[in-house]
Amino acid sequence: MRVLHTKTGQFHSFEDPREVRYAILSHVWAKGPGPHIPELTYQEARDLQNQKDEQNIGASVLSRFPAKIRNFCKIAAEHGYEYAWTDACCINKTSSSELSEAINSMYDWYRYAGVCYVYLHDVPTPTSEPGALARRGSLFRQSVWHQRGWTLQELLAPSVVVFLSSEWSIIGTKHTLAALLEDITKVDRDVLTGRKSLEKVSVACRMSWASLRNTTRDEDEAYSLLGIFGVNMRTNYGEGRYAFIRLQQEILKQIPDQTIFAWGPVLSRKKFSFNYDAPTNRADPDPQVASKETSSLYQYLLAPSPEVFKGSSHLINFPWDEFMQLLGVAPSHRPTYTTTPYGIRAHLPLLSVVIDNAQTKVPTCVALLACKDPRHNDLMVLLIRSQPQQRWDYFVGVLVGELHELMGGTDNINPFPTSSTFSNHYYRMARLSLDGVKKFRAQFSWEDIHVPHWPSLASYNLHRDVRYHTALRNTTSDQLNLSISPWSHEVLKANGYRITQDRCADSVVQLTDAKD
Template sequence: MWLLSTATAELKFFNDPEAIPGGYAILSHVWLSEGEDTFQAPSTPTTVSEAKTTDSDDPRDLISPKVCAFLKLAQRDGYEWAWSDTCCIDKASSAELTEAINSMFRYYQLSDVCYVYLADVPPGPFGKLFAQSRWHTRGWTLQELIAPKTVLFMAADWTLIGSKYELADELERVAKVPVEVLRFDKDVAEVSVAARMSWAARRKTTRVEDEAYCLFGLFGINMPTLYGEGQNAFYRLQQEIMRTSIDTSLVAWGTVTPVSSVEELLRRARMAAGHLQGYEFLLAPRVECYRYHAYTEFDESRRFLCAQEVSRFFALTQSICILTSIGTLLHSVKTDLAKSRLSKQSPPMAFYACFP
């Protein structure tokens, strides 16, 4: 893990993020269209010495104003080391990039403080501007909101707006992440797969692969990154989740219609089965397919049936045994599902039923 010295902006490598002397600060932000610092751009010992011949005696002035302000803030708060995704990852190395992406959630989780810089929120009473910030719309910032314990939101002039704990109610309204998760009263792993997917459903990434890669930490997944694979990245993510979890809400994607009885559940499942013949397997083509599932639950201790799961399995297996052994059936066929590809049609309708 590469970190920036908050005093000199020099990069130094540490083997373990848990062994940083005095801890470290981390930056969350939205990348600027005009470009950002890179791993090669921050000051090195050579450029630091060159800074002495410039108008400024501060080597941090050699880097962008945003990272410079971040380092000064972290130093003021007592941190010797800081991390930014722009210049602490050598993106020229595919191996290092893959390691960083797989470790990103952990980097934020182990940080002492995460400063969220909202360049589009002016100082003073922020009103609706906080909720309208682009930061809330980006895929990568979801884990940056959830993982760190201490998150401080900063306005465009780096004045404090508030902490994650203080703003939890507003953040739940904007980001759809429950207050209890934001305040660490509930572990994110206790939330269903479909609900976690729903938090990312309205967010965007520049690269289509990042739609999947930015969710690794949210599901505890580690896998290689292959830029250029396109939507296949999201299929691979779902396959890894399926391999490590029995949470069948993974396949509960699409629009939602509640049902009230087993009879109605079966009737709708049989109706949907014909419609689903165009779908080879269960996996969703995009994370946006989960946008209606913020409140989808999975509980092994009760019979929680999703007719979307039922109907998809019915279409594939012509069997209703899914009603009594959905978890078992899922695992018995997941080897075949791992070869799956969905058609690019609109997702079918989902039906839910919960019985005591």
């Protein structure tokens, strides 16, 4: 671990952060160009440290550092800290190995710090008017710091967090502002104040905190959560959203909590009911019900991003021993999940049902999870459907309602719920009362099933370009205008097309078959 001396501005290194007493900085990086001075990098800090001031021999290097680092070191020194750490210049980001180690160690670095100073560049020193800070629309509430992915661990990990205004005045601490911070971030104030350990919070709830935040790079959606779940994994910038899939795989290895599967739309009992008297035969699934093709990101076992956990903050892990006792079986095994070429293999209790409503009857299965909704005293179930011609392979979610008949039982729908009417009828989960579990527990069958955890490469590319496909489907014109790069004109001509330049738009050409 590399830290700055708060008086001299020189780097010092320690093998174990517990060996040294230091302050740590949490902030939002300045983006250039703009009103902010760009952040000081490790290389730039080294260059400044190596420069000699001939007129003032022995002068502190800090005088040549940007104001943010100078002020950080100043307040840390005033509060008795000899060393300070900031991610801007204390990590050599040109070294992939050092960057990966820092990302995996950062939660501990914040946890072991004597104090964490949160610098809010967009929050001026508040007035002394009572309640001004907590007022709706206050600048403290609106600070971008509350919206960034990386700052979630910087809020949770340290035991002492001090919030500073843009003028470096103390606004309050994590403890004194706990109620306000809970309202802004949705993190339980007992977690913020240390009365409840992070490990006792369900995976789904922790994910829901992250769902309210964003990161500049897709990979950081996962990397910024490593310490919050107590896992480590190699970093690989360039892998995109697959980093979040790998994070969930690591969580499955280390945390026995099935709330990780409990995300996405929930089927309401007010509109639909389960019919247990006419179960489907899972050994020979109805081809009209089994999905032939789908483009929904909701059909996979693992979540595509933290965003889909927005509605899962209330879900809690149901102890496995109690879960097995509820089903009336001995706790002879613990749940394990194995990644295979066919998807994640899991041993789950399944029950065949028919989802019944006025428009349609949908045969499907439910997989009972050790996941409880305390608001209704229910357990959560995954709605799963067989893949075509595959007895033990399933997708998650079913299409329910009038659109099921319209689409012939298939689920070829847009993956984004706000952009397609079809998606409003696609459900991943439902609730089953504890009495219902007891009533039908003899009908549950424990089976090894495979559920795909992530789309194939071809499907992933389709999702990536979904906005283009949506625009093409929604066009109302018989004529389609395409912007074609000039280098392709000669290739098109060589393949029998005639190109006519459009005078109204130089970048648009009209393609006509040369034989017409």
